[in-house]
Structure formats: C-alpha cells, structure tokens
Amino acid sequence: MEVKLLSARFDIKDAHLLEVAKAHGAYETLDKLFTMTPVQVMEEVKNSGLRGRGGAGFPTGVKWSFLPKNLDKPVYLAVNSDESEPATFKDRYILVKDPHMMIEGIIICCYAIGCHDAYIYIRGEYTSQVKILQKAVDEAYAAGYLGAAVGGKDFRLDVTVHRGAGAYICGEETALLESIEGKKGQPRSKPPFPAVVGLYDCPTIINNVQSIASLPFILANGADAYRVYGTEKSPGTHLFGISGHVEKPGMYELPLGQPLLEVIDKVAGGVWKGRKLKGIIPGGSSTPVLTPEEAKTVTLDYESMAAHKTMFGSGGIVVLDETVDIVKLVENLISFYHHESCGQCTPCREGLGWMLKIVKKLLAGDGGREDIDLLVELCDNIEMKTVCVLSAACTMPVRSYLNKFRHEFEAYAAEKASAKPDLREE
Amino acid sequence: MAEMVKLFVNGQEVAVEQGKNLIDALKVVGIEIPHFCYHPALGADGNCRMCLVGIEDGRPPLVPACKTPAMEGMKVLLDAEHIKKIQHDVLELELINHPIDCPVCDQAGECTLQDYYMTYSLDDSRRGVEPVKKGKRMDLGCGVVHDQERCVLCARCVRFTRQITRTGELGIVNRSDEARVAIFPGKPLDNRYALNIVDICPVGAMTSSDFRFRQRVWFLKKDEGICHGCSKGCNIYIDHHREKYKDDMIYRFRARTNLQVNGYFICDEGRLSYHRENENRQSQTRVDGGVVGFEEGIKAFRSRLDTARKPLMLLSADCTLEQMWAVKRIANLYGAGLSGYSDASVLPGDGDDYLIQDDKAANRKGLELLGIDSSKESFMAALQDADLLVNFNNDLFFSNINDELRPLLDSKECIAVCSHARKLFEKAAIIIPTASYSEYGGTIVNGDGVLQLFRKAVTKNDDPHDILEITRLLGGAIVDAARAWPGIRQSVAVLSAVQPEQIPAEGLKLQSSEEPHVGS
Ligand SMILES: Cc1cc2nc3c(=O)[nH]c(=O)nc-3n(C[C@H](O)[C@H](O)[C@H](O)COP(=O)(O)O)c2cc1C
Numbered sequence: 001m002e003v004k005l006l007s008a009r010f011d012i013k014d015a016h017l018l019e020v021a022k023a024h025g026a027y028e029t030l031d032k033l034f035t036m037t038p039v040q041v042m043e044e045v046k047n048s049g050l051r052g053r054g055g056a057g058f059p060t061g062v063k064w065s066f067l068p069k070n071l072d073k074p075v076y077l078a079v080n081s082d083e084s085e086p087a088t089f090k091d092r093y094i095l096v097k098d099p100h101m102m103i104e105g106i107i108i109c110c111y112a113i114g115c116h117d118a119y120i121y122i123r124g125e126y127t128s129q130v131k132i133l134q135k136a137v138d139e140a141y142a143a144g145y146l147g148a149a150v151g152g153k154d155f156r157l158d159v160t161v162h163r164g165a166g167a168y169i170c171g172e173e174t175a176l177l178e179s180i181e182g183k184k185g186q187p188r189s190k191p192p193f194p195a196v197v198g199l200y201d202c203p204t205i206i207n208n209v210q211s212i213a214s215l216p217f218i219l220a221n222g223a224d225a226y227r228v229y230g231t232e233k234s235p236g237t238h239l240f241g242i243s244g245h246v247e248k249p250g251m252y253e254l255p256l257g258q259p260l261l262e263v264i265d266k267v268a269g270g271v272w273k274g275r276k277l278k279g280i281i282p283g284g285s286s287t288p289v290l291t292p293e294e295a296k297t298v299t300l301d302y303e304s305m306a307a308h309k310t311m312f313g314s315g316g317i318v319v320l321d322e323t324v325d326i327v328k329l330v331e332n333l334i335s336f337y338h339h340e341s342c343g344q345c346t347p348c349r350e351g352l353g354w355m356l357k358i359v360k361k362l363l364a365g366d367g368g369r370e371d372i373d374l375l376v377e378l379c380d381n382i383e384m385k386t387v388c389v390l391s392a393a394c395t396m397p398v399r400s401y402l403n404k405f406r407h408e409f410e411a412y413a414a415e416k417a418s419a420k421p422d423l424r425e426e
Numbered sequence: 427m428a429e430m431v432k433l434f435v436n437g438q439e440v441a442v443e444q445g446k447n448l449i450d451a452l453k454v455v456g457i458e459i460p461h462f463c464y465h466p467a468l469g470a471d472g473n474c475r476m477c478l479v480g481i482e483d484g485r486p487p488l489v490p491a492c493k494t495p496a497m498e499g500m501k502v503l504l505d506a507e508h509i510k511k512i513q514h515d516v517l518e519l520e521l522i523n524h525p526i527d528c529p530v531c532d533q534a535g536e537c538t539l540q541d542y543y544m545t546y547s548l549d550d551s552r553r554g555v556e557p558v559k560k561g562k563r564m565d566l567g568c569g570v571v572h573d574q575e576r577c578v579l580c581a582r583c584v585r586f587t588r589q590i591t592r593t594g595e596l597g598i599v600n601r602s603d604e605a606r607v608a609i610f611p612g613k614p615l616d617n618r619y620a621l622n623i624v625d626i627c628p629v630g631a632m633t634s635s636d637f638r639f640r641q642r643v644w645f646l647k648k649d650e651g652i653c654h655g656c657s658k659g660c661n662i663y664i665d666h667h668r669e670k671y672k673d674d675m676i677y678r679f680r681a682r683t684n685l686q687v688n689g690y691f692i693c694d695e696g697r698l699s700y701h702r703e704n705e706n707r708q709s710q711t712r713v714d715g716g717v718v719g720f721e722e723g724i725k726a727f728r729s730r731l732d733t734a735r736k737p738l739m740l741l742s743a744d745c746t747l748e749q750m751w752a753v754k755r756i757a758n759l760y761g762a763g764l765s766g767y768s769d770a771s772v773l774p775g776d777g778d779d780y781l782i783q784d785d786k787a788a789n790r791k792g793l794e795l796l797g798i799d800s801s802k803e804s805f806m807a808a809l810q811d812a813d814l815l816v817n818f819n820n821d822l823f824f825s826n827i828n829d830e831l832r833p834l835l836d837s838k839e840c841i842a843v844c845s846h847a848r849k850l851f852e853k854a855a856i857i858i859p860t861a862s863y864s865e866y867g868g869t870i871v872n873g874d875g876v877l878q879l880f881r882k883a884v885t886k887n888d889d890p891h892d893i894l895e896i897t898r899l900l901g902g903a904i905v906d907a908a909r910a911w912p913g914i915r916q917s918v919a920v921l922s923a924v925q926p927e928q929i930p931a932e933g934l935k936l937q938s939s940e941e942p943h944v945g946s
C-alpha cells in the first residue's frame with residue numbers, strides 16, 4: 001500500500017543536507033521550471049488536482065488563481081508549518097528529513113504566483129526542527145537556489161523562517177499572518193481573503209508544508225503522473241500519521257482512496273494488544289469520530305470522509321481501543337481547544353470554557369442528563385458564529401462523541417443520580 | 427451626497443446609504459442591530475458576534491452586520507427565529523462569566539449588556555458552574571478604574587488607545603476566557619483623552635474614579651451643552667441632578683458626538699471641568715465689602731457707573747455673542763471704553779493636534795466678529811485712563827502673564843460681575859454674582875469658526891443672573907438673547923443671515939471674512 005513520492009528521500013541518511021539531497025535529485029526541476037511560463041506552472045498544478053494538505057483540502061492551483069491580476073503590490077507566500085493539531089505529525093518529517101524538497105516547492109510556487117518574498121511559519125515548539133530547516137535555507141542561499149538570482153536565473157526569491165511562539169491558533173492562516181506581522185496571533189474576519197488582502201495588506205498565498213512539498217514531483221513528472229495515485233477527486237499521495245492504539249504507530253505515505261480499516265490493519269498492524277476497536281479519529285483531533293461500523297465503508301479521501309459526515313483533515317488518524325473513556329477523551333479535547341482559543345470572539349472565548357466545566361462536572365459525578373443536553377446545545381450555539389473555525393474544530397468532534405457515545409456520558413450522569421440526591425433548591 | 431440603495435430588512439424595503447455598514451445604515455432608518463464592539467469612531471472589529479444577521483441567498487448566510495456594506499437589493503434577515511436565537515445565545519455566552527453586579531455597578535441604567543438582556547433575552551441563567559475570576563477595581567491610571575470581570579472584551583478601549591490617542595497603553599493579554607484588558611506593568615494610561623474609554627465601554631468595566639458611586643445614572647438629567655474648557659467648543663452632555671433638599675449639581679460631562687467639531691470625544695480636562703461649575707462659585711452680592719441683596723448691588727452698580735468719569739468695561743472671551751453684544755451696547759450707553767483683553771487665557775504650547783487648543787476661551791472669535799478690541803496695548807492705555815473698571819467675568823489672572831498688572835489694577839476701582847470667587851475680584855468695590863455657562867444659553871464661535879448654539883442646562887436654587895439680564899438691569903435694551911440678534915445681524919456681515927434657533931446641530935461653519943479673495 002505504501003508509496004514513496006514525498007518520502008522518497010526520507011530513508012536516505014542525511015538527506016536534509018543539500019549535498020545529499022542534491023545527489024538524489026533535489027532542485028532538478030528548476031531547469032524545467034524556468035523554461036515554463038508561470039501560467040503554465042499554475043495550469044500544471046491545477047491539472048494535478050493537488051488539494052491543500054493543511055486540512056481543508058482546497059485545490060492548490062485554484063487558490064493561486066484567486067490572486068488579483070495586474071498587481072501593483074508585492075505577492076507573498078506563507079508556508080504553514082505550524083502543525084499543531086493534535087495527532088498531526090506529518091509536516092515535521094518533511095522539515096527534518098527533506099527540507100530541500102519543500103524549498104524546491106517554494107521556488108516553484110513563487111515562480112508561478114510571482115512572489116519574491118516567502119515566509120516559512122514554523123511552530124515555536126519545533127525547536128530542533130527549526131535548526132535543520134534554517135540550515136537547509138542557509139545552504140540553499142549559499143548554493144544560489146535562493147537569493148538574488150535563483151538557479152542563476154533572473155528571478156529573486158528570499159525566504160524567511162519565522163518562528164511562532166507556541167499557539168495552535170497561529171496555524172489558522174490569517175492569525176499566522178498577524179503573527180508574522182508581529183501582532184498577537186488572532187484570526188482576521190474574512191472577507192477580505194488573504195489572496196486579496198493578506199500579509200502587510202498585500203495579496204498572499206498560504207499553503208501547507210506538504211502541499212508545497214508535493215510540487216517538485218508534479219512539475220518533474222507532470223500532472224498525469226501525479227493522478228496515477230489516489231482517486232479522481234482526491235489525487236496523489238498523503239503522509240498519514242497513524243497513532244493511538246495500534247501495533248505500529250507511525251508516519252506512512254499512502255495514495256489517497258485506501259480503505260481505512262485495511263490501512264489500520266495492514267499498514268499500522270491493527271488494534272494493539274488484540275483489543276477491540278471503539279472508534280477512529282480520521283484526520284486530526286478536530287474531525288468527527290467514526291464508529292467501527294461506520295469505518296467499514298470509509299476510504300481515505302476527501303469525498304468518502306464527507307459522505308460519512310466527517311473530514312479528511314490533516315491525515316492524523318487516531319485509533320481508539322475499547323478501553324478508552326470517551327468522556328475523558330472529550331475533556332482532554334475541549335481542554336486543548338479552550339486553551340488555544342485566541343479569546344477574540346465571544347462564543348468561542350466564553351463557550352469552550354463553559355463546555356469544559358460542564359464535562360468536568362459530569363466527570364466529577366455532579367452532572368445530570370440536562371448537562372449532556374446543554375453540551376449538545378452549546379455546540380450548536382457556538383459553531384459557525386465565530387470569527388474563525390477553531391470553535392468548530394472543537395464543537396464538531398464533541399458533537400460526534402455526544403451523538404455516537406451518549407451512553408458513556410449518561411453513565412456519568414446516572415452515577416450522580418444514584419449517588420447523590422439533587423439538593424438544589426428550586 | 428452618498429448614493430442611496432434599496433434593500434430589504436425582514437422583507438420590508440428601505441432606502442439607505444450605499445456602502446455604509448449595516449449597523450449605521452439601518453440605524454438611520456430606525457432599525458437597531460445589537461452590537462458591542464462596533465463603534466463608529468473605531469470601526470468594525472467583528473469580535474462580539476452580537477450583530478450577526480442573515481443575508482438571504484447570501485454566501486455565507488450569516489454575516490456580522492458591522493462588516494457588511496449595504497448593497498442594492500440585499501435581503502437582510504433580522505427578526506427570523508434563528509437570528510433572534512443567535513442574539514439570545516451570544517448574550518448568554520457574554521453573561522456566562524459576568525458578575526452581574528448591576529446593583530453596585532455604575533453602568534447600570536445605561537449598560538448595553540443590561541439593555542440587551544432586557545430586549546433580547548430575559549431568560550434565567552443556566553450557569554451551573556463557577557465563573558472565571560479576574561481582576562477587580564484596577565487602577566489603570568488617568569482616573570480610569572477597570573473591572574476585568576465585567577468586561578465583554580469588545581476591545582473598544584484598546585482600539586481607542588491605538589487608533590485615537592496612538593498611545594497604545596492598553597492591550598488584551600491571555601487567550602480564551604482568561605483574556606483580559608491590561609496595561610503593561612508600571613505603564614498606566616498616560617494621555618489627555620483617557621476618560622473617553624469610560625464613555626465608549628459598553629458595560630461597567632471601565633469606570634471613572636471621579637464619578638464612581640456618586641450617582642445612579644437614571645436620576646441624572648442629561649442636557650446638551652458645549653464645553654467651555656477651550657476654544658474647540660466640544661459638544662458635551664451635562665449630566666446634572668438636584669437631590670432632595672439640595673441644589674442642582676453637575677455630576678459629569680460626557681462627550682456628545684459632533685462630527686464637525688469634536689467627533690466622538692472630548693479631552694479629560696474638559697470632561698472634569700464640570701467641577702468648576704459646581705465649586706467656588708460667587709453667590710453673594712457685595713458692596714464695599716458688605717453683603718447686600720442683589721437689587722441693592724445693581725443699584726450701587728448703576729450709580730457708580732453714572733458718576734464715573736471714564737469707565738472701562740472688560741469682557742471675558744468666554745461670553746456668548748449675545749452677552750458681548752449686550753455689554754457693547756451698555757458700554758455705549760454709559761460712554762465707557764470696551765475691551766476683550768484676555769491673553770491670560772491662552773496657554774501657548776498647551777494644545778495638541780487633536781482637540782485641545784492653546785486658547786482656553788470659548789468665544790474669542792466672537793470678540794473679533796463684534797469688533798471688540800482685545801489688544802493688550804489698548805487695554806493698558808484705556809485702563810491707565812479709566813477711573814472705574816467693570817469686569818464681566820474676565821479672569822485676567824487665569825495664567826500668570828498679567829502679574830505685572832496687579833498694582834495698576836489694584837489702584838483702580840473695580841466692579842466685578844463674576845460667576846466664580848477669584849483672587850482678582852476680591853478687592854472689587856462691588857461684586858455681582860452671575861451665571862456660568864451651564865446656567866445660561868447662547869451662541870459662541872469656536873476657534874475654527876464654527877458657530878454653535880447651546881441652551882441653559884442647570885437651574886440653581888438661587889439661580890444667578892446671566893450677564894444679559896444684568897445689562898438689562900443697568901438700563902440696556904437687550905432683554906433676552908433673541909433681542910440681541912437684529913443688531914448682531916446688522917453689524918456683522920458673516921452673521922447677517924443667521925437665525926440662532928436654526929443653527930444646525932453640528933454648528934454652522936462661518937465663511938471667514940478674512941479669507942483672501944482668490945482669483946479675479
Ligand atoms: C485553528 C486552525 C488551525 C490550523 N492549523 C494549521 C496548521 O497547523 N497547519 C496548516 O497547514 N494548516 C492549518 N490550518 C489551515 C490553514 O488555515 C490553511 O487553511 C492552510 O494552511 C492552507 O494551506 P493548504 O491550502 O495548502 O492546505 C488551520 C486552520 C485552523 C482553523
């Protein structure tokens with residue numbers, strides 16, 4: 001099942017060093033790149049059907065084409081390396097194992113969109129990763145792949161590595177831009193969209209590390225070669241991070257469209273310790289959970305996930321075995337999103353904290369059934385009323401647990417009913 | 427003139443200004459969209475989510491009205507059940523960590539949160555968990571006291587210090603429901619407009635140490651006025667109240683919007699200048715040191731004027747056009763000299779490039795318009811000559827530039843018509859108490875040449891006489907403000923068409939007669 005497009009050089013020792021990467025084909029697409037026009041590059045990427053790997057799956061070439069034409073302002077690229085969604089650990093492999101693949105992708109993207117200043121926004125906690133990345137950027141500068149004349153051609157490109165300070169919200173594209181600008185990382189209201197008003201009020205493209213890193217293959221081999229992998233609407237390959245209760249957790253590159261359960265069994269060694277499957281988080285903690293029954297028909301692509309009322313997300317698959325306490329899982333989940341809420345808009349700021357307290361109350365045995373109903377209602381009251389979708393990243397999965405595992409919540413509520421009489425005065 | 431567009435609100439057609447955000451655009455036609463964070467002076471921030479409205483056939487179907495420009499044919503949904511539910515739900519979330527200590531909160535009675543709760547919710551609280559604890563009674567500097575728990579984090583105050591004063595003392599620290607407004611350690615508010623924050627805060631999170639706990643706002647009578655703190659003439663509300671068995675007192679000034687004059691704000695000094703209206707007032711009539719009745723004082727005033735060889739009348743540059751006109755007429759009647767010398771009320775360098783002016787007089791332009799000489803030279807010359815100085819509330823010692831004048835002033839007999847007890851007036855032979863600007867009405871022209879009308883707001887138990895009234899008692903013909911206008915119109919070209927009662931709310935910008943004629 002596994003393929004090695006993006007991960008081709010991952011197993012090569014020291015492939016993060018320019019010398020090694022180059023010996024294995026890095027930067028070979030540049031000659032071809034500069035024989036093409038930017039429009040041709042953009043068309044090739046559009047034809048490949050590459051979809052954004054940051055979670056939303058928006059077609060990359062189409063996003064680029066939203067840039068206004070005939071600009072009198074600079075265009076910026078921000079590569080999103082914030083990778084902070086729980087259960088997501090794919091971009092870090094690219095950053096440390098093959099950063100030159102990403103830098104090559106940045107050159108391709110910038111050439112296509114007419115950008116001369118790109119930023120790589122890397123999460124603050126990636127302290128060792130950032131060193132490897134910065135070294136790669138420095139090496140690329142020294143070798144003339146970045147700087148005043150990229151690959152000796154008349155094309156300037158400067159790349160700046162910008163470190164975050166440790167906030168999940170800075171992975172949201174407009175909060176990321178605020179953060180680069182030196183402000184508090186808070187999402188902006190949209191519209192305007194960053195392709196029109198982005199970094200320093202200039203048109204800006206934000207792409208995920210993996211989206212960018214997919215470009216060298218597409219350019220070298222053509223859109224059709226990329227479409228050999230994956231499905232019609234979800235072409236290509238993806239780096240899946242499989243974690244949780246499996247025998248062989250890890251990062252695996254797979255073509256899209258593979259059956260979920262088969263991947264868990266064959267690639268990740270199946271549910272560990274011979275235990276039974278309780279549920280699967282398909283694409284990072286913000287995606288609604290799948291029951292074993294639902295998982296049977298799911299394939300790893302955007303369409304199948306949507307058909308099962310969940311999301312492909314970031315490819316971070318978490319396997320939950322029968323011992324998992326769903327209410328505790330939900331407590332953990334809300335804790336994270338509550339802690340990471342930027343606090344800007346009312347429903348998310350006040351609502352997630354309230355939800356967390358209600359779950360804690362249930363866990364303490366002080367909650368009742370009405371608290372479960374309140375939780376469901378709060379999910380509805382918060383979701384899509386906010387500036388950004390961080391709130392939805394919390395309420396969507398929480399709602400799925402409340403719906404699919406309600407009995408576990410009720411067990412906590414019931415405990416209370418039998419243990420303590422209701423002493424509230426009405 | 428902005429272009430008008432037709433759009434539909436709840437199916438009903440309205441004509442509004444194109445491109446204006448929906449909150450402002452619909453307000454003009456009497457439709458309220460609830461909001462906390464939007465403020466016309468600060469723009470839209472989009473954080474409170476109280477203004478979410480539906481746009482039928484729109485993508486996305488829910489938008490913040492504050493960020494949505496009015497467009498032709500737009501179908502806005504405000505009273506649909508799902509929109510009302512959002513307003514209700516956002517309020518519930520706004521209140522979930524709110525202390526709801528309205529009984530001891532200064533804002534109660536003029537609190538957006540309280541008002542919206544009454545309009546959009548009225549539901550019982552579902553708070554079954556402990557609220558977040560935050561800072562109380564925090565001294566942020568400049569007399570601003572902050573309650574973090576009452577704060578709805580609309581960021582108006584933060585944006586004010588960034589966009590208006592550009593001093594940036596405030597920020598919001600922390601994330602999630604731990605977010606709170608704060609200053610940098612050891613760096614309190616430090617600007618001359620800080621108390622506007624109290625006005626723009628939609629809730630009781632920002633209070634003024636000056637006003638805190640002094641009066642429940644629903645007792646206050648809120649009259650419109652004009653600040654006399656400097657020549658800007660900022661528009662204010664004069665909030666005053668007569669407590670049982672006590673006198674009518676002013677409790678605060680607040681900024682009143684006038685886009686032609688002061689925009690949305692006023693300076694702190696002006697705001698706090700209401701104290702001067704309450705305090706240190708001259709209430710007794712005195713003749714040669716003895717307290718007498720007002721009528722007796724006026725009688726003495728008249729007879730001294732009658733017998734004076736060469737009286738000189740001195741006007742304050744704070745007087746209204748009508749008062750100035752009346753005094754000018756009286757000066758004529760008694761063959762007195764007339765001066766508006768008031769250089770002492772100019773503090774060079776004190777003003778800024780925003781509202782505060784160097785000139786602390788409210789109507790210096792009025793003196794100019796009425797052709798009243800205000801030069802030091804002519805005042806000095808006339809004073810040397812005079813045997814009686816009649817001072818209409820002109821505090822020559824407002825600043826110390828006239829210190830050298832003291833011996834000369836002391837050597838002259840003086841009649842003081844004054845609203846306040848001041849050093850300058852102590853030695854006056856006759857002291858006639860008079861009203862201050864919150865107690866009379868009239869017109870003044872600010873430093874930018876904007877003519878504004880204001881009305882009497884405060885009525886004291888022992889209501890002092892306006893200068894106009896005093897000139898009448900001295901035999902003048904101007905019996906009220908209106909009676910001054912035929913004469914003013916006749917003698918001042920730029921005022922020749924002015925009907926004071928028809929001066930627009932934002933004032934009338936006078937065409938300056940000094941403006942050089944350009945071209946042929
Ligand atoms: C709360 C939040 C966190 C996000 N974090 C990340 C992230 O860590 N990395 C990322 O690539 N995209 C993240 N995204 C998605 C970005 O906003 C954006 O859609 C993406 O970077 C676009 O790149 P793509 O089109 O290549 O996927 C996040 C979105 C939200 C709402």
Ligand code: SF4
Binds near residue numbers: 340342343344387388
């Ligand atoms: S939804 Fe949450 S994270 Fe997003 S802007 Fe609002 S408060 Fe911030």
Ligand code: SF4
Binds near residue numbers: 537
């Ligand atoms: S801010 Fe408003 S709602 Fe809150 S305590 Fe004060 S008056 Fe009551």
Ligand code: SF4
Binds near residue numbers: 578580581629
């Ligand atoms: S203190 Fe008032 S103005 Fe400032 S953020 Fe809080 S509620 Fe808004």
Ligand code: FES
Binds near residue numbers: 474
């Ligand atoms: S007024 Fe529109 S979001 Fe606050």
